[in-house]
Amino acid sequence: MSRASERAYAEIRGLILSGDAPPGSPLTEEALADICGVSRTPVREALRRLESELYVVRSESQRLFVASWNAEDLGEMFALRAMLEAHAAARAATRISADALAALRAGNGRLAAAIAADVPDVATFLMENRAFHEIVITAAASPRLATMLAALVEQPVVRRTAARYNRAELARSAHEHGELVQAFAARDAVWAQAVMTGHIRRAFHAFSAAEPVK
Amino acid sequence: MSRASERAYAEIRGLILSGDAPPGSPLTEEALADICGVSRTPVREALRRLESELYVVRSESQRLFVASWNAEDLGEMFALRAMLEAHAAARAATRISADALAALRAGNGRLAAAIAADVPDVATFLMENRAFHEIVITAAASPRLATMLAALVEQPVVRRTAARYNRAELARSAHEHGELVQAFAARDAVWAQAVMTGHIRRAFHAFSAAEPVK
DNA sequence: CCCCGGTAATTTGTATACAATAACATGAAC
DNA sequence: GTTCATGTTATTGTATACAAATTACCGGGG
Numbered sequence: 001m002s003r004a005s006e007r008a009y010a011e012i013r014g015l016i017l018s019g020d021a022p023p024g025s026p027l028t029e030e031a032l033a034d035i036c037g038v039s040r041t042p043v044r045e046a047l048r049r050l051e052s053e054l055y056v057v058r059s060e061s062q063r064l065f066v067a068s069w070n071a072e073d074l075g076e077m078f079a080l081r082a083m084l085e086a087h088a089a090a091r092a093a094t095r096i097s098a099d100a101l102a103a104l105r106a107g108n109g110r111l112a113a114a115i116a117a118d119v120p121d122v123a124t125f126l127m128e129n130r131a132f133h134e135i136v137i138t139a140a141a142s143p144r145l146a147t148m149l150a151a152l153v154e155q156p157v158v159r160r161t162a163a164r165y166n167r168a169e170l171a172r173s174a175h176e177h178g179e180l181v182q183a184f185a186a187r188d189a190v191w192a193q194a195v196m197t198g199h200i201r202r203a204f205h206a207f208s209a210a211e212p213v214k
Numbered sequence: 215m216s217r218a219s220e221r222a223y224a225e226i227r228g229l230i231l232s233g234d235a236p237p238g239s240p241l242t243e244e245a246l247a248d249i250c251g252v253s254r255t256p257v258r259e260a261l262r263r264l265e266s267e268l269y270v271v272r273s274e275s276q277r278l279f280v281a282s283w284n285a286e287d288l289g290e291m292f293a294l295r296a297m298l299e300a301h302a303a304a305r306a307a308t309r310i311s312a313d314a315l316a317a318l319r320a321g322n323g324r325l326a327a328a329i330a331a332d333v334p335d336v337a338t339f340l341m342e343n344r345a346f347h348e349i350v351i352t353a354a355a356s357p358r359l360a361t362m363l364a365a366l367v368e369q370p371v372v373r374r375t376a377a378r379y380n381r382a383e384l385a386r387s388a389h390e391h392g393e394l395v396q397a398f399a400a401r402d403a404v405w406a407q408a409v410m411t412g413h414i415r416r417a418f419h420a421f422s423a424a425e426p427v428k
Numbered sequence: 429c430c431c432c433g434g435t436a437a438t439t440t441g442t443a444t445a446c447a448a449t450a451a452c453a454t455g456a457a458c
Numbered sequence: 459g460t461t462c463a464t465g466t467t468a469t470t471g472t473a474t475a476c477a478a479a480t481t482a483c484c485g486g487g488g
Contacts, residue, residue, distance in 0.1 A: 041442055061469095062471085076356050217472095243439075275479085277480085432488095435483085436484095440480085445475100446472085446473085451467085456462090
């Protein structure tokens with residue numbers, strides 16, 4: 001995708017992620033074209049992509065809306081994510097490079113230190129958390145798996161989960177990441193898979209408890 | 215998607231599935247527009263969709279080609295399919311309706327009878343096989359899971375696997391479907407998941423043995 | 429013979445105009 | 459007051475023209 005449609009994609013995605021375009025709100029091509037400063041053509045391409053990534057949904061009459069979700073959707077997304085990401089962890093355990101493993105260890109060390117020092121910098125946590133999971137997915141070396149996971153993890157509602165952690169949950173998350181590093185170091189696929197399954201499912205339940213979906 | 219782009223999508227997809235557009239061959243918008251009898255605009259939309267469904271791949275210079283695969287890709291696709299479809303079977307076991315279960319039983323009965331009577335009608339088998347798996351996926355009631363599976367199962371190379379079965383493999387497949395029906399009737403998610411896992415993995419190994427990828 | 433520029437040809441990207449379709453509002457009939 | 463028909467408006471779908479980028483080809487130089 002080239003310049004204009006790429007810009008439009010980033011712009012519209014930003015509107016959705018920031019909440020400026022809330023779930024369920026309609027998206028018209030012309031309005032978005034004005035906002036992005038391009039014509040409708042690249043906007044249409046961006047919307048197609050956002051649709052395939054489940055950011056937007058299309059009504060039977062071809063009108064587009066920001067995707068919304070209910071409790072059932074959320075449960076479904078996390079169940080799939082747990083399964084796929086645990087599979088990724090299992091693959092990563094036997095494939096991860098020494099460099100990548102070191103990067104995981106370093107990132108998690110930084111995070112643990114910040115938590116221990118009682119510096120609950122949420123932005124830092126989100127960044128480190130994201131980097132951790134991305135390294136694991138890359139190490140799994142399965143492009144289709146990566147694509148599928150991206151469709152789940154990039155969903156705004158899923159990204160929001162980690163932002164809601166309290167201090168105890170941050171510490172728990174960092175501890176689980178630490179255990180994953182151990183499992184990777186031991187090249188133990190079964191162990192890694194089990195830890196990741198629990199890691200994701202606990203994240204889901206902590207989030208559900210904290211922010212019950214209407 | 216509306217008339218012209220829908221037609222273009224079906225037309226181009228047909229070219230890929232039939233082999234008229236073999237893996238690796240380039241796809242230019244104008245040529246496809248001529249073939250489909252529409253302008254480039256709906257062709258572009260169709261190609262975007264085919265790209266998101268992995269039928270076509272895009273080079274770094276934005277040129278499109280029919281997707282190709284190697285042995286590693288094939289193994290990856292089947293590993294993912296086994297995991298996802300086993301999950302679908304597990305969900306279906308506790309959710310499937312009496313009607314859907316009856317449809318599975320009936321379809322598999324027809325198939326078993328045809329095999330027993332030594333009528334190896336491949337087209338019939340493919341149709342029944344496809345219907346069986348589709349009922350299971352529908353019964354799983356997880357739209358995201360269905361989308362992910364479709365991206366795998368619809369791949370030409372995957373669809374080809376079942377077409378290569380010999381008589382013994384047909385019988386085996388029908389028998390496994392029968393066991394799945396039993397597991398569903400018993401509402402046994404663990405059993406259904408295990409049977410489906412083996413079913414897909416055996417299909418993969420039978421195919422790999424019969425048609426080693428260059 | 430190979431390599432390197434430069435130009436022509438091909439291909440994709442974007443903008444715009446117009447057509448088709450769906451949503452909406454208005455008003456008449458019951 | 460409700461309902462249905464109809465015209466109006468808004469929105470999406472398609473075609474086309476042109477711009478930008480990439481590729482291919484050709485000629486000259488090393």
